[in-house]
Each structure stands twice: as C-alpha cells, then as structure tokens.
Amino acid sequence: MQTGKIIKALSGFYYVESNDKVYETRARGRFRKTAESPLVGDYVEFQIENVDEGYITAIKPRKNSLIRPPVANIDQLLLTTSLKSPDFSFYLLDRFIAYSEANDINPVIIVTKNDLSDDEALIEEIKSVYGPIYEVHFTDKNHINEDLADVFDGKTSVLAGQSGAGKSTLLNTLLPHLDLKTNEISNALNRGKHTTRHVELINISGGFIADTPGFATIDFLNIDKYNIKFCFIDFNEYSCKFRECLHINEPKCGVKAAVETGELAQSRYDSYVKIYNEIDNRKERY
Ligand SMILES: Nc1nc2c(ncn2[C@@H]2O[C@H](COP(=O)(O)OP(=O)(O)OP(=O)(O)O)[C@@H](O)[C@H]2O)c(=O)[nH]1
Numbered sequence: 666m667q668t669g670k671i672i673k674a675l676s677g678f679y680y681v682e683s684n685d686k687v688y689e690t691r692a693r694g695r696f697r698k699t700a701e702s703p704l705v706g707d708y709v710e711f712q713i714e715n716v717d718e719g720y721i722t723a724i725k726p727r728k729n730s731l732i733r734p735p736v737a738n739i740d741q742l743l744l745t746t747s748l749k750s751p752d753f754s755f756y757l758l759d760r761f762i763a764y765s766e767a768n769d770i771n772p773v774i775i776v777t778k779n780d781l782s783d784d785e786a787l788i789e790e791i792k793s794v795y796g797p798i799y800e801v802h803f804t805d806k807n808h809i810n811e812d813l814a815d816v817f818d819g820k821t822s823v824l825a826g827q828s829g830a831g832k833s834t835l836l837n838t839l840l841p842h843l844d845l846k847t848n849e850i851s852n853a854l855n856r857g858k859h860t861t862r863h864v865e866l867i868n869i870s871g872g873f874i875a876d877t878p879g880f881a882t883i884d885f886l887n888i889d890k891y892n893i894k895f896c897f898i899d900f901n902e903y904s905c906k907f908r909e910c911l912h913i914n915e916p917k918c919g920v921k922a923a924v925e926t927g928e929l930a931q932s933r934y935d936s937y938v939k940i941y942n943e944i945d946n947r948k949e950r951y
C-alpha cells in the first residue's frame with residue numbers, strides 16, 4: 666500500500682504522484698457506490714498493480730474541497746483579475762474573495778495585464794481597498810513580480826478567476842517549460858471559448874499549482890444570510906450596537922458608519938449588500 670496525491674483526473678483515470686513518480690490509477694468499485702469520489706488534490710492510498718499503474722483504495726480526510734474548480738486540500742486561491750480586457754471589477758473580485766472565505770480558503774489577489782492600463786488611480790484604489798486585508802500582487806505577462814515566487818512555497822495553490830483574466834498565461838510565464846500550451850491557448854481563445862478544460866496540479870517551488878477553467882458565476886449555497894458578513898473580514902473590526910447586526914437596516918451600525926467616514930470602501934459595502942440580497946432572495950423562494 667502506498668500513499669500519494671492526485672494531481673490529475675481524466676477519463677476515469679486518476680494520476681497519483683508518489684515519491685516523484687506518477688501512477689495511473691482507477692478508483693476501486695466501492696467509491697462509485699458512495700457519494701465520495703476522488704478529487705484532484707486528494708491524498709489517497711493506492712495499490713500498485715503494474716510498474717506505473719494501480720488502484721485507489723482510500724481517500725484521506727480532506728482539509729477542504731471545492732466543486733468549482735473541483736480540487737481538494739487547497740491552501741490558497743490565487744484570485745486572478747485583469748486590470749483591463751476584461752475590465753477590472755471590484756464587485757467580481759469581492760465575489761471571488763467571499764467565495765474563498767466561505768470555503769475557508771485563503772485568497773491571494775493577483776492583478777494581471779498591467780501593461781494594458783496606466784490608470785494609476787485605479788491601481789491605487791485596488792491597493793488601498795485590498796492591501797490592508799490581503800496579499801495583492803500586480804503582474805503582466807512580461808514582468809512577473811519577483812516576490813510572487815514566495816507565494817507558492819510548499820503550498821497547494823489554485824488559480825481562479827474569470828475566463829480571459831490571464832491565469833494560463835501567468836502560469837506559463839512562471840513555468841516557461843509549459844510554453845507549448847501557450848500557443849494552443851491563444852489560438853483557442855480566438856474562438857471565444859474557455860481555453861483551459863481540465864484541472865491538473867503542477868509542481869512549483871516545493872508545492873503545487875493548478876490552472877483552472879475560468880468561471881464568472883459563483884454560488885453561495887453553503888452560506889446563509891446571517892453568515893455572509895463574516896466573509897467580509899474587513900467588517901469584523903467595527904462594532905455595532907447589536908451583536909447580531911447584519912449591517913443592512915439596523916441602527917447604530919459600526920460598518921455603515923465606517924463607510925460614511927471613508928474608513929471602509931463603499932465598493933466593499935455595496936458588494937456585501939448585493940450578495941446579501943442575493944442570498945436573502947434565494948431563501949424566500951422556498
Ligand atoms: N497584454 C497582455 N495580455 C495578456 C496578459 N496576460 C494574458 N494576456 C492575454 O489574455 C488572453 C487570455 O489569457 P489566458 O491566459 O488564456 O486567460 P485564462 O484566464 O487562462 O482564460 P481561461 O482559461 O479561459 O479561463 C490571451 O490572449 C493572453 O495572451 C498580460 O499580462 N498582458
């Protein structure tokens with residue numbers, strides 16, 4: 666019996682890395698009967714059958730897992746968002762951040778395509794809104810920020826963000842040996858399709874990184890309207906008259922007061938209210 670980590674899932678095969686070797690495995694029958702099926706990122710026990718083939722016998726308990734993208738045991742989501750083309754959206758980034766927080770995964774913000782914009786005011790605004798709460802990196806495909814190297818150290822990182830944000834391009838710049846894929850990617854992009862299809866963990870700086878297909882629709886099905894406020898971690902430091910304050914219509918709300926004084930960004934508050942309403946409306950339909 667051997668243990669390893671699933672780095673790729675394709676056509677019913679799970680590719681398990683163990684001691685610098687990759688085994689092509691299948692899940693044994695009983696996984697199909699239970700709800701639990703293996704995910705990329707899972708630590709598994711497997712039985713070797715041939716030199717590089719085998720079958721999975723058990724999945725180790727997960728630290729976390731996402732349905733979109735389908736990966737388990739994620740240390741951080743690298744929220745990739747372009748300055749331009751597509752245009753930067755505070756709301757979309759806030760949704761991705763809230764999604765990370767709702768799933769107990771640390772978000773790291775990566776702003777791409779800096780070469781396409783010289784909007785200094787926007788860059789300063791991004792820094793001032795997110796800098797105090799999260800790690801923020803600015804890149805373009807020709808200049809990768811050197812401090813980005815430390816970000817991956819020994820961790821399992823997953824690139825997430827809108828289609829076309831530059832996730833695959835970033836990965837190709839970081840790991841030039843993947844260069845071949847860049848050409849295919851840019852060709853495919855001209856057809857206006859999602860260019861990345863499957864999820865695969867790639868070795869980087871003693872850790873793993875996964876490119877994922879872009880997605881813009883995010884659901885908050887695993888969180889209710891009373892708890893979404895905790896996904897806006899910058900709200901936590903303000904106190905309200907009522908402990909259970911949802912920062913919507915309650916009097917003497919510390920969060921709303923902080924927005925008034927400019928201590929908290931209006932955009933963060935607006936994103937919160939939008940997502941809150943979305944969850945609230947969803948509940949009412951039942
Ligand atoms: N000018 C410029 N273009 C970039 C940069 N990064 C990416 N691009 C271009 O943006 C387009 C989309 O990049 P991709 O890397 O395919 O985007 P993606 O996020 O992987 O997209 P999906 O796989 O569909 O989710 C490509 O044409 C890239 O060449 C950048 O830093 N500067």
Ligand SMILES: [Mg+2]
Binds near residue numbers: 834850860861876877
């Ligand atoms: Mg891609």
Ligand SMILES: [Zn+2]
Binds near residue numbers: 910
């Ligand atoms: Zn409040």
